[in-house]
Amino acid sequence: MRGKRSTSSRTEQAFRHIWQTVKTIPRGRVAAYGEVAQMAGMPRRARLVGTALRNLPDGSRVPWHRVIAAGGKPAFPPDSRAYREQRKKLEAEGVVFINGRIDFSRYGL
DNA sequence: GTCTTGACTAAGC
DNA sequence: GGCTTAGCCAAGA
Secondary structure (H helix, E strand, C coil): CCCCCCCCCHHHHHHHHHHHHHHCCCCCCCEEHHHHHHHCCCCCCHHHHHHHHHCCCCCCCCCHHHEEECCCECCCCCCCHHHHHHHHHHHHCCCCEECCEECHHHHCC
16 A cells, blocks of 8 residues: 555544544544644644535534634634524533633643 | 735734 | 734735
8 A cells, every 4th residue: 555545534533533633522622723733643633624624524513613713713804603693502411601702721631 | 937816813093 | 902014824816
């Protein structure tokens, strides 16, 4: 086998690795993009995590809502649909929003 | 191969 | 406390 990778490019595998890492976030907890990147063994690739989640295939069971920006706030504008969905899912898991922000010392990893 | 874009982050004002 | 700037690094055009 030479480096020939059929059916999945290098980036696709990186995305899957990120998705798999996100799946390890326990229910009722949250992690920052940078944290996920580090857990996936890609320090300083926070933006890549965002790209991966954006490319997330429809119907996947990846808990993308547990990934938030550093500072404990969602990476979406508060008036966006994604924001409401994320907040709804998190609150359903017991995560409390305080002034639109999540307490990392309490719900972080 | 270069340039722009982005579900990031930390520091500065 | 909120907006701006700069640094970051890979994907997409």
